[in-house]
Amino acid sequence: MSKATVLLVEDDPLQAEATREILLKSGYDVSLAQDGVNAIKMVKTSRPDIILLDVILPGLDGYEVCRWLKLEESTRGIPVIMLTVKKELADKISGLQIGADDYLPKPYNELELNARIYASLRTKALQDELRMKNKQLEELLGKVEYMAITDALTGLYNRRRLYDVLTKEFERSRRYATPMSLLMLDIDHFKRINDSYGHQSGDYVLKEVATVIVNSLREVDTAARFGGEEFMVVLPNTERQNARISAERIREAVAATSFQGLKETLTVSIGVAGLPDPLLDSEDKLARCTDYALYRAKYNGRNRTEVCEGAELQKIG
Numbered sequence: 001m002s003k004a005t006v007l008l009v010e011d012d013p014l015q016a017e018a019t020r021e022i023l024l025k026s027g028y029d030v031s032l033a034q035d036g037v038n039a040i041k042m043v044k045t046s047r048p049d050i051i052l053l054d055v056i057l058p059g060l061d062g063y064e065v066c067r068w069l070k071l072e073e074s075t076r077g078i079p080v081i082m083l084t085v086k087k088e089l090a091d092k093i094s095g096l097q098i099g100a101d102d103y104l105p106k107p108y109n110e111l112e113l114n115a116r117i118y119a120s121l122r123t124k125a126l127q128d129e130l131r132m133k134n135k136q137l138e139e140l141l142g143k144v145e146y147m148a149i150t151d152a153l154t155g156l157y158n159r160r161r162l163y164d165v166l167t168k169e170f171e172r173s174r175r176y177a178t179p180m181s182l183l184m185l186d187i188d189h190f191k192r193i194n195d196s197y198g199h200q201s202g203d204y205v206l207k208e209v210a211t212v213i214v215n216s217l218r219e220v221d222t223a224a225r226f227g228g229e230e231f232m233v234v235l236p237n238t239e240r241q242n243a244r245i246s247a248e249r250i251r252e253a254v255a256a257t258s259f260q261g262l263k264e265t266l267t268v269s270i271g272v273a274g275l276p277d278p279l280l281d282s283e284d285k286l287a288r289c290t291d292y293a294l295y296r297a298k299y300n301g302r303n304r305t306e307v308c309e310g311a312e313l314q315k316i317g
Helices: 013-025 036-046 062-071 089-097 110-149 159-176 190-197 199-215 240-255 283-299 310-316
Strands: 005-009 029-033 050-054 080-084 102-105 180-187 222-227 230-236 268-275 305-307
Touching (some): 013 029, 029 036, 036 050, 050 110, 080 110, 159 180, 159 222, 159 268, 199 222, 199 230, 268 283
Parallel strands (some): 005 050
Antiparallel strands (some): 180 268, 222 230
C-alpha cells in the first residue's frame, strides 16, 4: 500500500502542496495535475493506483473527469476519491452516481485522508485478486472443457464431441433441407505398422494422418478421431458426390505423404454417406451407412473410397 502511486488533481497551488506533503510523508509516490484535461492525459500514460480528484477544476470539472475514467475499460478500475468544499448530500450523490469510489469534503484531516486512501486501495487489491482468480478459473474451465472434447494424441475432436456435432448438423440438414455428408476413414494395415515399427511409430502415424485430414478440409468441416485408427469427418452443406471428391482428396494426400521411419506407402480406406436420403432418417443410420461403405472399401481391396445409400443399408438390415 505504501508504495502506491497517487495522482492528485487539484488546481489550488496551496491546497495541492499541502496534500502532496501529507501523501509524501505517508510514503506514497505523488503526481500532480492542475486541470481535468491534463489529469486524463496523465492517467492514460502513467496509470496511477488511485486518484484524488477535486470537483472544481478549470475546463473539465471533476465530475466530467470521473465520468470519462469510469467509461474507459482501461481506467475504470482505478479508485477515485472526490475532493470538494461542497458538503451538500446532492453533491455527494452526484459524485457517487458517476462512479466515484469515495467522497471526502474539504478541509480534510490527515488521518482521515490516509484512511480513505488505504480503504480504497485495499478494496482495489481485493477486486484485482478476485478478477485474477476468476480469470484463472475461466482458463482452467476452458482447459477442462478442451480436454473433455479433444483426443489427446491427435488434437482432433473425440468421439463424444463428434456425436454432438453430427446430431446438430443432422438436425439442421433435415430442418432446412440442406445436404450434409459423413466420412469414415480407416488406416490400412495399421496393426502391421504397430507390430513392425512399434506403438510409438503408430502414434506418430495417427498424428500425421490427422494433420493430413485437417489440411484437406474446409474450416466448416469437423474431423474427429473415432477410435483406434478410425477417423470421421462431418461435411455440412455437402452432397454425396462432392463428399466423395473430398474423400478422394484425403486419400490421395495420405498416399502421397512420406511418413518418417516407414519403408512402405501408407494408405486409407474411406466410406461415404449423406443426406438427402429418405431412408437415412437418423444420425445413427447415417453413421451405419458410412461404416458399411468403409467395410466395402476394405473388402474391395483397400486404398479406395466407397459410397453407401440408404436403400443399400435397408437391404442388409
